[in-house]
């Protein structure tokens with residue numbers, strides 16, 4: 403059993419099963435999820451025999467820093483973590499005016515196959531446990547000594563393809579007994595797994611749902627994202643509209659601009675047509691070229707023209723700042739490089 407993936411109630415039940423009083427569960431939960439302890443030894447207000455028993459029967463999931471890189475341009479930090487089973491995941495720490503943000507991975511690898519993305523090149527290895535998603539944030543918070551106020555699930559993996567663990571993670575991240583991060587400061591990004599978008603809406607979280615749209619016609623989208631063979635843009639728009647109706651939260655469209663593929667005036671016009679009825683925010687991402695594919699970034703003028711066209715038509719749009727460009731570009735590249743170096747020792 404992964405004790406750090408248990409929510410507060412489940413932990414209470416588990417400790418009751420060991421004959422412990424409820425206040426012990428509160429103490430233990432606080433050590434794991436607020437004080438961010440990385441071992442049972444640290445938990446000095448728990449009796450020594452309980453700590454011993456826990457460390458024998460319930461190993462504590464703690465990620466190890468395998469590599470840490472800091473951008474000289476903007477202070478962005480990228481972390482490569484080693485999981486208890488020897489797999490690697492990456493996470494990013496970014497400082498913004500409105501607070502610090504952590505971008506986490508939700509899976510080891512990914513099976514969605516988006517053509518421009520480095521995370522999916524070797525397919526899916528496994529899902530991450532709630533504890534492994536949480537601990538990316540916990541370790542970063544501990545290492546930097548800084549408060550994390552925003553979390554984006556935009557690293558490696560498709561969160562909706564690890565749905566149960568994602569939901570448990572979201573509850574624990576925003577729970578008052580834990581880090582208590584405001585739901586409004588959490589964003590989950592999906593390539594558009596329609597049934598899961600409906601399910602998520604039913605939870606009525608106040609989180610932001612970001613849809614990786616990247617194209618405005620089914621034909622074009624299929625060329626960039628295999629998932630477009632399963633769900634059409636029409637189905638996606640209905641799912642977005644339902645999410646907005648159920649939660650009152652506006653959807654964000656992510657749109658990676660790929661030179662000569664989806665960056666024309668016509669593309670912008672069609673994107674306006676999709677974004678306007680839903681009052682969407684559009685986040686433009688200049689594509690980050692990976693060496694395994696020959697996609698190129700749109701020129702600066704093209705990007706600005708695209709943005710201006712959207713703005714003139716009343717769409718709320720941002721261009722994603724390319725943070726940490728000097729320390730391994732797109733998601734998944736740090737892990738790929740480490741894997742290329744082979745086994746340790």
Ligand code: SAH
Pocket residue numbers: 514516518519520555556557558559560561591592593594612613614615656657658687688689690691692732733
């Ligand atoms: N699986 C989720 C999270 C993935 S990463 C999703 O698809 O949304 C977050 C965003 O970065 C997605 O919009 C993804 O399509 C985009 N992305 C991935 N690789 C990229 C690259 N090389 N250049 C630009 N955007 C990229």
